[in-house]
Amino acid sequence: MLNRIALLASLSFLVCCHQQPANLTSHPARAGSNLKSDFMKDPHSFGRPDEAVVNHLDLNITVDFDKKMLSGTATCDIEMKENATHIILDTKGLDIKRVMLEDDKPAVFQLGDEVKFLGRPLTINCTSSTRKLTIYYSTSADAAALQWLTPEQTAGKKFPFLFTQSQAILARTWVPCQDSPGIRFTYSAKVQVPQGLMAVMSAENPTKASENGMYHFNMPQPIPAYLLALAVGDFVFHPFDKRTGVYAEPVTINKAIYEFADLPKMVDAAEKLYGPYAWGQYDLIVLPPSFPFGGMENPRLTFATPTILAGDRSLTSLVAHELAHSWSGNLVTNATWNDFWMNEGFTVYFENRIMEALYGKDFDDMQKILGQEDLRETVADLGDTSIDTHLKLQLDGRDPDDGMTDVAYEKGNNLLLLIEKTIGREKLDTFLKSYFERHKFHSITTEQFLSEYKSELIKDDSADAKKIDIEKWIYGPGIPSNMVKIESSKFNHVDKEVTAFKNGTAPSKLETKSFTAFEWIRFLRSLSDSLSLKQMKELDEAFHFTKSGNSEILFVWFQHVIPSQYKVAYPSLESFLENVGRRKFVKPLYQQLAKTPEGKEMAKKIYDKARPNYHPITQGSIDELLK
Numbered sequence: 215m216l217n218r219i220a221l222l223a224s225l226s227f228l229v230c231c232h233q234q235p236a237n238l239t240s241h242p243a244r245a246g247s248n249l250k251s252d253f254m255k256d257p258h259s260f261g262r263p264d265e266a267v268v269n270h271l272d273l274n275i276t277v278d279f280d281k282k283m284l285s286g287t288a289t290c291d292i293e294m295k296e297n298a299t300h301i302i303l304d305t306k307g308l309d310i311k312r313v314m315l316e317d318d319k320p321a322v323f324q325l326g327d328e329v330k331f332l333g334r335p336l337t338i339n340c341t342s343s344t345r346k347l348t349i350y351y352s353t354s355a356d357a358a359a360l361q362w363l364t365p366e367q368t369a370g371k372k373f374p375f376l377f378t379q380s381q382a383i384l385a386r387t388w389v390p391c392q393d394s395p396g397i398r399f400t401y402s403a404k405v406q407v408p409q410g411l412m413a414v415m416s417a418e419n420p421t422k423a424s425e426n427g428m429y430h431f432n433m434p435q436p437i438p439a440y441l442l443a444l445a446v447g448d449f450v451f452h453p454f455d456k457r458t459g460v461y462a463e464p465v466t467i468n469k470a471i472y473e474f475a476d477l478p479k480m481v482d483a484a485e486k487l488y489g490p491y492a493w494g495q496y497d498l499i500v501l502p503p504s505f506p507f508g509g510m511e512n513p514r515l516t517f518a519t520p521t522i523l524a525g526d527r528s529l530t531s532l533v534a535h536e537l538a539h540s541w542s543g544n545l546v547t548n549a550t551w552n553d554f555w556m557n558e559g560f561t562v563y564f565e566n567r568i569m570e571a572l573y574g575k576d577f578d579d580m581q582k583i584l585g586q587e588d589l590r591e592t593v594a595d596l597g598d599t600s601i602d603t604h605l606k607l608q609l610d611g612r613d614p615d616d617g618m619t620d621v622a623y624e625k626g627n628n629l630l631l632l633i634e635k636t637i638g639r640e641k642l643d644t645f646l647k648s649y650f651e652r653h654k655f656h657s658i659t660t661e662q663f664l665s666e667y668k669s670e671l672i673k674d675d676s677a678d679a680k681k682i683d684i685e686k687w688i689y690g691p692g693i694p695s696n697m698v699k700i701e702s703s704k705f706n707h708v709d710k711e712v713t714a715f716k717n718g719t720a721p722s723k724l725e726t727k728s729f730t731a732f733e734w735i736r737f738l739r740s741l742s743d744s745l746s747l748k749q750m751k752e753l754d755e756a757f758h759f760t761k762s763g764n765s766e767i768l769f770v771w772f773q774h775v776i777p778s779q780y781k782v783a784y785p786s787l788e789s790f791l792e793n794v795g796r797r798k799f800v801k802p803l804y805q806q807l808a809k810t811p812e813g814k815e816m817a818k819k820i821y822d823k824a825r826p827n828y829h830p831i832t833q834g835s836i837d838e839l840l841k
């Protein structure tokens with residue numbers, strides 16, 4: 215393990231790779247950013263942008279549900295740097311059939327040895343005058359980015375469904391590409407799907423199914439490969455206004471229209487905070503329940519889990535989160551996965567600001583407190599000296615997934631909250647607005663941010679700098695003692711009721727009428743880990759947790775159901791685990807079940823049935839856990 219001094223010393227040599235997108239006007243602050251000396255190696259990509267880069271990708275693929283395979287061509291517009299003799303792309307499990315140069319001559323290429331987590335480098339010989347090459351390829355049956363669903367696994371039960379999940383390093387399992395967040399390209403695509411199905415991408419999208427199953431896409435803004443996305447299935451589109459709307463299966467669309475009605479207001483609020491929305495359209499698509507995440511910020515089209523369709527709009531901060539990524543993440547992107555907090559921490563801060571603008575401070579304070587609790591729990595799990603509790607991660611040679619914890623999200627958010635509290639919101643907002651403008655369509659390292667923080671926000675030896683001690687937050691472990699303390703009168707009330715319950719007041723006598731989802735979550739989280747069966751029964755009879763339609767409430771409730779062995783709720787727990795593939799929910803529940811021998815038996819039985827419904831990403835995590 216590197217100690218902090220060695221780490222800082224080695225960091226001082228790093229500079230970010232700035233690739234100038236071909237179709238954007240140059241910015242003085244970025245002049246010369248294409249120079250070879252700007253190169254920084256991304257430990258999770260074989261790509262060498264100092265030698266050659268892909269500027270545009272043109273996909274021409276067929277989606278075959280029977281073979282569970284994508285096949286076709288990826289044509290790359292490339293830019294060869296001086297004296298470069300080849301270009302290297304990332305692939306994982308791809309069958310590369312041939313590579314052709316512009317003049318239809320076959321190119322010489324080789325697939326290197328498989329490297330754990332990373333896949334195989336595809337090295338294609340070129341000359342400095344090569345501008346274009348076409349790769350003929352198909353995907354493998356176990357491509358981790360792809361989930362092929364049978365009709366039974368969808369809400370409508372009539373048509374199959376396919377969706378991709380490229381973050382963090384899975385784009386390479388469905389497209390040969392330079393799969394690094396530090397490299398951007400524009401793309402276009404021709405996608406043939408079975409007649410009657412609809413296809414959408416992280417691009418300009420159709421709003422109606424085509425006659426023949428052929429779809430054309432264009433993405434004029436440059437994006438990193440992890441934002442490449444495709445969904446194919448039976449869905450319809452409902453517009454909210456000129457630039458926002460939602461796609462969902464016909465049987466889900468009405469629920470979705472109700473749940474996301476505030477979408478236009480969210481985009482307006484976000485723009486008011488940090489500048490114009492840069493991507494034209496902002497739509498959501500509600501995926502089937504096996505989607506392994508809550509949401510994924512695919513540009514122009516956020517992918518969302520149906521588990522946020524609570525029926526009362528109580529879980530829409532997830533939408534604010536994915537929308538916020540349109541600035542932090544998609545517009546200004548973490549240079550490598552070691553800088554993941556630059557995506558997620560900034561996004562949680564921005565998400566909270568959007569929610570505060572729409573629903574007020576009380577709502578926002580509760581959200582912040584729940585976030586701090588998540589952080590404490592994660593740090594306790596990882597150990598408070600673990601390097602995975604640093605904001606700047608050290609994921610070289612490891613699966614980037616290992617670093618994708620609440621630390622990036624909540625410790626990141628809390629650093630920004632501390633800066634806000636110390637220097638004032640206005641000053642931070644001015645900085646953030648100009649930060650997004652200055653770095654738009656580029657990637658950024660933690661160190662670049664740190665240097666701008668020092669030159670533009672806080673003088674190095676000032677009292678404010680000492681108060682914050684930013685290095686401790688970024689390069690140090692655990693939760694620094696100067697984390698902002700958030701007060702919430704709503705939660706104070708919840709805590710009073712929890713105390714009353716602990717002192718013997720019957721659940722039906724508690725004052726819970728005004729509780730919203732956050733208060734219920736706080737309530738359930740504050741109860742002891744070992745509730746008696748009698749207490750469980752009384753709680754359930756008074757508040758009907760087992761029947762809750764809110765996935766977040768169900769999730770905390772099940773965490774009491776398991777240790778108390780409250781069998782009444784087992785069918786509900788089983789059905790939740792069989793239907794929902796959201797890893798944030800299922801992993802902790804299996805983990806908790808696996809703590810006792812009987813629980814582990816039960817977990818294995820449920821998993822046998824549930825596994826086919828899970829995404830390869832979730833399967834990977836649970837396989838590991840129950841082996």
Ligand code: BES
Nearest residue numbers: 381382507508509510511532535618798
């Ligand atoms: N970009 C993430 C999802 C992600 C992270 C996918 C890392 C793969 C690797 C997305 O923006 C996200 O953070 N989703 C959260 C919801 C959010 C409200 C915290 C999730 O899926 O739970």
Ligand code: ZN
Nearest residue numbers: 535539558561
């Ligand atoms: Zn996120």
